Amino acid sequence: MSAGFYFGVEVFLNGLMAGVMYSLVALxxxxxxxxxxxxNYAQGVMALFAALTLVGFQSGQIPFAHLINAVFGTELHHFxxxxxxxxALIFTLMVMILFAFLxxxxxxxxxxxxxxIILFMATIGLAYFMEGFGDLMWGSEIKKLDIGIPQGGNxxxxxxxxxxxxxxxxxxxxxxxxIWATVCAIILVASLVVFSQYTKTxxxxxxxxxxxxxxxxxxxxxxxxxxIVWSIAGFVALIAGIMWGSKSGVxxxxxxxxxxxxxxxxLGGFTSIPGAIIGGLIIGVGEKMFEFLIGAPFLGxxxxxxxxxxxxxxxxxxxxxxxxxxKIIERV
Amino acid sequence: xxxxxxxxxxxxxxxDQQTFPIALDRWGYFITLALAFLAVPFFINDYWANAVxxxxxxxxxxxLGLNILTGYCGQVSLGTGGFMAVGAYxxxxxxxxxxxxxxxxxxxxxxxxxxxxxxxFGLPSLRIKGFYLAVATLAAQFFLVWLFNKVPWFYNYSxxxxxxxxxxxxxxxAVTGANxxxxxxxxFCLVFVVVLAWAARNLTRGxxxxxxxxxxxxxxxxxxxxxxPLKTKLTAFGxxxxxxxxxxxxxxxxxxxxxxxxxxxxINKSFLVLFMIIxxxxxxxFGSFAGAAFMVLMPVLLKNIMxxxxxxxxxxxxxxxxxxxxxxxxxxLIVEPHGLAMLWRIAxxxxxxxxxxx
Amino acid sequence: xxTQSYVTADGRTIGPAVxxxxxxxxxxxxxxxxxxxxxxxxQGEIRAIIGPNGAGKSSMLNVMNGFYHPQExxxxxxxxxxxxxRPHQIAHQGIARTxxxxxLFKGMSTLDNIMTGRLTHMKSGLLRQMVWWGxxxxxxxKNREVVEKIIDFLEIQAIRKTPVGRLPYGLQKRxxxxxxxxxxxxxxxxxxxxxxxxxxxxEDMSRFILDVNDEFGTTIALIEHDMGVVMDIAxxxxxxxxxxxxxxxxxxxxxxxxxxxxxxxGVAHD
Numbered sequence: 001m002s003a004g005f006y007f008g009v010e011v012f013l014n015g016l017m018a019g020v021m022y023s024l025v026a027l028x029x030x031x032x033x034x035x036x037x038x039x040n041y042a043q044g045v046m047a048l049f050a051a052l053t054l055v056g057f058q059s060g061q062i063p064f065a066h067l068i069n070a071v072f073g074t075e076l077h078h079f080x081x082x083x084x085x086x087x088a089l090i091f092t093l094m095v096m097i098l099f100a101f102l103x104x105x106x107x108x109x110x111x112x113x114x115x116x117i118i119l120f121m122a123t124i125g126l127a128y129f130m131e132g133f134g135d136l137m138w139g140s141e142i143k144k145l146d147i148g149i150p151q152g153g154n155x156x157x158x159x160x161x162x163x164x165x166x167x168x169x170x171x172x173x174x175x176x177x178x179i180w181a182t183v184c185a186i187i188l189v190a191s192l193v194v195f196s197q198y199t200k201t202x203x204x205x206x207x208x209x210x211x212x213x214x215x216x217x218x219x220x221x222x223x224x225x226x227x228i229v230w231s232i233a234g235f236v237a238l239i240a241g242i243m244w245g246s247k248s249g250v251x252x253x254x255x256x257x258x259x260x261x262x263x264x265x266x267l268g269g270f271t272s273i274p275g276a277i278i279g280g281l282i283i284g285v286g287e288k289m290f291e292f293l294i295g296a297p298f299l300g301x302x303x304x305x306x307x308x309x310x311x312x313x314x315x316x317x318x319x320x321x322x323x324x325x326x327k328i329i330e331r332v
Numbered sequence: 333x334x335x336x337x338x339x340x341x342x343x344x345x346x347x348d349q350q351t352f353p354i355a356l357d358r359w360g361y362f363i364t365l366a367l368a369f370l371a372v373p374f375f376i377n378d379y380w381a382n383a384v385x386x387x388x389x390x391x392x393x394x395x396l397g398l399n400i401l402t403g404y405c406g407q408v409s410l411g412t413g414g415f416m417a418v419g420a421y422x423x424x425x426x427x428x429x430x431x432x433x434x435x436x437x438x439x440x441x442x443x444x445x446x447x448x449x450x451x452x453f454g455l456p457s458l459r460i461k462g463f464y465l466a467v468a469t470l471a472a473q474f475f476l477v478w479l480f481n482k483v484p485w486f487y488n489y490s491x492x493x494x495x496x497x498x499x500x501x502x503x504x505x506a507v508t509g510a511n512x513x514x515x516x517x518x519x520f521c522l523v524f525v526v527v528l529a530w531a532a533r534n535l536t537r538g539x540x541x542x543x544x545x546x547x548x549x550x551x552x553x554x555x556x557x558x559x560x561p562l563k564t565k566l567t568a569f570g571x572x573x574x575x576x577x578x579x580x581x582x583x584x585x586x587x588x589x590x591x592x593x594x595x596x597x598x599i600n601k602s603f604l605v606l607f608m609i610i611x612x613x614x615x616x617x618f619g620s621f622a623g624a625a626f627m628v629l630m631p632v633l634l635k636n637i638m639x640x641x642x643x644x645x646x647x648x649x650x651x652x653x654x655x656x657x658x659x660x661x662x663x664x665l666i667v668e669p670h671g672l673a674m675l676w677r678i679a680x681x682x683x684x685x686x687x688x689x690x
Numbered sequence: 691x692x693t694q695s696y697v698t699a700d701g702r703t704i705g706p707a708v709x710x711x712x713x714x715x716x717x718x719x720x721x722x723x724x725x726x727x728x729x730x731x732x733q734g735e736i737r738a739i740i741g742p743n744g745a746g747k748s749s750m751l752n753v754m755n756g757f758y759h760p761q762e763x764x765x766x767x768x769x770x771x772x773x774x775x776r777p778h779q780i781a782h783q784g785i786a787r788t789x790x791x792x793x794l795f796k797g798m799s800t801l802d803n804i805m806t807g808r809l810t811h812m813k814s815g816l817l818r819q820m821v822w823w824g825x826x827x828x829x830x831x832k833n834r835e836v837v838e839k840i841i842d843f844l845e846i847q848a849i850r851k852t853p854v855g856r857l858p859y860g861l862q863k864r865x866x867x868x869x870x871x872x873x874x875x876x877x878x879x880x881x882x883x884x885x886x887x888x889x890x891x892x893e894d895m896s897r898f899i900l901d902v903n904d905e906f907g908t909t910i911a912l913i914e915h916d917m918g919v920v921m922d923i924a925x926x927x928x929x930x931x932x933x934x935x936x937x938x939x940x941x942x943x944x945x946x947x948x949x950x951x952x953x954x955x956g957v958a959h960d
Contacts, residue, residue: 039463070644110666117408118669120463121610124603125661132654140647259599262467270463300482309471313456316468320459345834346827534822538830539814542806546795553793556755557869558781558810567816615797 010173011292012285017178019284020185021243025261026268026276027192028236033270034209035229036108039120042127044258046096046234049134051241051250053095055145056138057088063137085147089238096234097227104226112222131255140252145245150176181243188239192232193273201228209271263312269322279323283308349537368522373515381514382587388628389521390582395608395620396532397575402606403614404536405568406548407457411469413601414476415573417593418446419580421486424495427508427585428488435500435507439524439581446577447570449476454569458562461551473599480593496590508585517586524582528575533617535571544568545615576605607657611664613673622672630657695733698925705733707766708877708909709754714763716749723749724760725933731877736903737911738920741930742953747913748790750930751879754911755787756780768876782810784876788866788883790913794854800865801850804840807872808833837872843905844868844898860891864898871902878902880912884919892916896923917954921945929953 025043032040056063060079068076083091107126111119153173196202208215208225216222244254264283268275287307295303316322342348352358376385394412401407422442426433433441453472460468480486487495499509506512507520535541543564546554555561584591591597604627612623631653638649668674695705707730716724724746731737739747752758753765756777765772767783775783786807794803812833818825841847844864849857854865863883870878883899884892896919902908914920920927921941929937929950936949944950 066645067648070648071642107662107666114665114669116463118665120466121606122662122665124606125658125665127658128603128654129658129662132651132656132658135651136648136655140651259470262470266464266467302478302482305478306471306474309468309474313460313468313471316460316464317456320461320464345831345838349830349834531820534826535816535819538819538822538826539805539809539812540816540819542798542802543809543814545798545802546806546809549795549797550793552757553789553795554806556757556777556781556787557806557873558778559806560776560778571816 008289008292011288013174014178015285015288016281017174017182017284018288019281020182020189021240021257021280022260022264022284023189023277023280024185024236024243025240025257026264026280027189027273028233028240029258029261029265030268030271030273030276031192031196031205031229031236032233035205036208036226037116037119037212038108038123039116039270040233041120041123041258042130043233043237043261044255045127045130045134046099046237047241047244047257048250048252048255049099049130049241050092050096050234050238051145051245051254052134052138052143054088054092054147054238054242055143055245055250057083057091058085058147059083061138066139067136089147092238093235096238097231100227100230100234103230104223108226109223127255131252142249142251143245145242145250147242147246149180149246151246152176175247177243177247181247184239184243188236189277192236196273205229260308263308266312266316267323269324272322272324275322275324283311286311365526368526369519373519376514376518378514381518383632384628385518386514386521386587387583388624389518389525390579390587391605391608391624391628392525392621393528393582394576394579394605395612395624396529396617397572397579398605399609399612399614399616399620400532400536400544400575401568401572403609403616403619404541404548405544405565405572407454407565407568408462408466409469409572410466410599410602410606411453411472411476412576412605413597413599414473415446415450415576416580416583416601417476417480417597418449418573419443419577420584420591420597421480421495421593422446422577423581423585424488424497425486427498427500431498435502435585438500439578439585442581443574443578446580447574450573450576451566451570454566454573457565457569470599473602477593477597492592494590494592495584497585497588500585509589512586521582521586524578528578529617529621532575532620536617540567548615607661609671610661611671613671616671616673618676619671619673622676626672627657630660702734702904702907704735704925707731708733708768709911710766711750711754712764712766714750714753714760714765716746716753716758716760722933724753726763727930727933727935728763729928729935729938731909731911732926734903734907734909735925736899736923737909738924738927739911739913739930740915740917740920740927744932745930746933747930748881751787751881751911751913754877755785755879781873784873785879786870786873786875786877787879788863788870788881790881790885792859792862792866794862794866794869796855797853799851799853800846800857801837801841803854803865804837804868804872805833807869808837810873811836836874837868840868840871843901844871860887860894863887863891863895867895867898867902871906871908874906875908878908878910880910882913882915884914884916892919899923 025047028043028046029040032038032043055061060081060083062068062076062079065076068074103126107122111122153175196205204215204220205225205228207218207220208222212222215225240257241250241254244257248254260283261280264276264279266279267282268277268279287304290307291301291303295301295307342353352361372385394416398409398412401409419442422445423438426438426441427435453469456468457465481493487493497508499506499511501507502520505516507516536544543554543559546557546559547561547564547568551561554564580597584596588596608623608627609620610623611626612621613619634653634656635646635649638644638652639646644652664671695703697703710728710730712728714724714727715722727750739750741747749758753760756772756775756779759774767785772780795806798806812829813825841850844867846861846864846868849861849865854862857865867880867883870880880899884895887895899910899912900923903910912924924941926939927937927941927944928935929944929947931949931953936953937944937947939947
């Protein structure tokens with residue numbers, strides 16, 4: 001086998017790992033969409049907000065310090081202590097749950113029975129709000145996030161595989177962080193599937209997804225379910241925020257990962273958990289391979305910006321019901 | 333008491349279908365037009381033109397375009413920024429390739445080219461619906477921005493990757509370039525706004541508009557009563573993109589003067605115009621004006637209050653802007669999902685009966 | 691085949707067949723919705739399709755206006771075999787319909803809804819619409835006059851400018867009928883026009899259907915559950931059960947048909 005082949009395999013593996021991350025973000029969307037019919041555009045900003053909050057707690061930042069300084073002329077910035085990572089994680093999770101409560105109380109409750117498009121636009125508004133709010137609370141400079149996950153290349157794997165290829169191939173280069181992220185994502189995805197299939201809350205959740213009215217009539221509290229799914233989505237956002245944040249720093253661009261999950265949803269369908277997983281893998285591998293084989297050599301690179309969308313678009317034109325949907329019979 | 337229709341009797345169907353059925357509205361409209369053309373040009377200065385008036389006029393055109401597609405035809409698009417970029421780059425290529433071409437034609441042709449691109453990306457709308465289509469339009473947004481960034485032909489191989497508008501004149505007055513006077517730029521844009529708003533009103537009031545709205549409200553029923561869905565959706569995409577292209581061309585050539593695609597026409601532009609039509613009112617011409625005015629004025633106002641009055645640093649003011657814009661959108665959707673246009677209509681209903689309660 | 695014209699007892703002329711369904715079979719995956727059904731609809735008559743729930747009546751109507759394409763059999767319209775067409779093309783041939791679950795355009799007024807029925811008669815070229823003055827305005831006014839006649843006919847003048855979403859159920863049904871009539875169809879399909887109505891509303895609707903048939907000479911095919919109504923207004927009746935045709939003829943013939951009696955009284959299927 002030539003070195004080129006093994007480079008291809010390496011790109012494939014990297015794509016697979018990126019795909020797992022896309023699946024993770026897509027799952028956050030699917031959960032909320034299934035339970036409340038809301039297409040939650042704010043999912044990405046939630047990841048950013050969670051990561052900002054985590055860093056803030058860890059480093060003992062004073063919330064709204066910048067704003068307080070501007071108003072009162074003080075010079076606040078840090079409390080002067082560091083919080084252990086595990087404590088910071090717990091606090092951040094609590095903030096995300098509080099956030100879920102507030103969203104239910106101030107937004108969802110008032111928008112029941114509105115058209116889906118109105119709800120979608122409300123989440124865009126929410127995304128803008130949170131972005132500004134996060135920046136006001138923690139400041140907008142790029143922050144380093146380190147919760148102790150090893151970084152850099154995995155030399156063990158590189159050494160072990162170095163002999164595989166011919167000249168110019170020095171073994172597979174995979175980032176430790178990516179490997180960790182993949183493992184976490186797989187665990188999370190598996191536990192979410194177990195949660196929604198086998199627990200009582202999970203069943204209630206699926207009942208709500210099937211039919212709001214029917215679920216209400218058998219005594220499931222819609223509002224409680226909403227708080228639960230938004231909390232879970234907040235948790236998923238936190239994990240995604242940690243993974244992406246440790247890799248490239250906590251900054252505004254993190255909120256754009258949500259956009260990457262959208263083509264995954266188109267491919268897999270808005271309501272299908274397996275769809276989100278398979279769709280994520282296809283997109284992850286597809287865009288890395290396309291960039292490697294066609295994008296970088298012939299098109300000037302950076303095709304990852306749009307490839308996923310085009311792929312999803314073309315796919316849907318030929319199969320509008322998505323990967324796992326049944327053929328739609330239209331009725332009048 | 334004063335604002336009412338009692339005593340006005342419509343004797344023909346044409347009169348019943350006119351744009352402003354109430355006399356007072358009609359007068360208000362004519363007076364606004366007269367002021368806009370005859371008074372404003374004498375008072376306008378650089379600050380007002382650049383901070384408020386020019387962006388307002390240009391975004392009105394984009395909002396009209398998106399409102400035709402989303403508000404009237406029900407096809408949500410998140411590709412507005414990309415289509416504005418098509419208009420901008422088309423006008424740049426036309427201006428540099430044909431230096432003698434009149435600037436009015438440049439702008440109109442740019443709109444035409446954008447219409448073609450828009451229809452191309454509208455083709456999947458026959459098979460893809462709702463959110464799926466909204467996400468599909470993101471493909472247009474990202475692909476177009478990438479294209480204008482990566483293919484040097486589009487920016488004439490300039491080293492900075494930017495495009496900048498050369499000077500073009502109309503009746504001896506500079507419209508684009510560094511020598512353009514605010515009053516002239518203003519009048520140039522104003523003519524486009526008035527003509528295009530009038531055309532949009534006409535397109536939406538008759539047979540064509542009913543086709544769009546029928547597709548929006550129930551596409552299957554529309555097809556069964558004889559509306560060709562593909563053709564109808566494509567005309568909506570085409571007309572909408574024409575407006576958005578014109579807006580993009582004006583934004584680049586008249587307002588910005590120079591532009592870099594990712595910065596000037598990114599995904600945020602798409603959302604900005606979408607917010608305009610939500611806040612203004614979906615499916616309303618007046619709403620497009622109200623929404624554009626709101627989204628242009630509010631940041632200026634916030635900045636003046638926070639930076640000017642309270643002496644906040646500009647970055648905090650910018651963050652507050654996000655918080656307030658986002659919050660307002662949510663509040664608007666909760667209080668009145670039909671936007672400013674609906675509030676205006678309700679106010680008028682009340683006024684018609686005033687001072688009697690019923 | 692029925693080619694001979696005749697005059698009914700109440701003085702209406704019934705002409706040759708307008709539409710013929712020949713051996714229609716429609717399947718969804720493995721489910722057979724319609725099995726080998728043939729019947730015709732003659733010029734100027736009121737033809738009813740009746741049958742228990744799930745008999746395939748609505749599917750039949752959907753085949754007639756081209757929304758579903760049958761796997762087997764053919765539809766003849768005005769003596770020629772119909773090619774596979776999209777529903778909007780069939781609307782242009784002069785077939786209009788109403789829907790079982792009201793399918794009005796919620797965001798538009800009553801007047802605009804009925805005006806959409808005229809779309810097959812109106813030109814909507816972008817340029818002339820954009821300019822409005824002249825051709826478009828004349829077109830609009832001309833078609834508005836037609837619509838106003840229908841509004842008068844169905845007695846819905848007062849709700850002209852009301853958004854249809856605010857209308858009560860019975861009136862919505864009437865607006866839907868108005869929209870279908872506005873197309874001046876050669877064949878009018880009504881899918882349960884009286885479903886969910888009280889006795890008084892049913893009487894009104896029956897009267898309108900008879901008047902439409904009488905005054906405009908419109909050929910009507912309708913699906914209805916209420917046997918009494920069908921027997922009163924239909925010239926001929928097709929009876930369906932489990933996707934099959936079990937009876938066809940005048941109300942009198944159908945009433946005495948043993949298969950029909952069994953289906954309605956619930957004799958076990960063997």
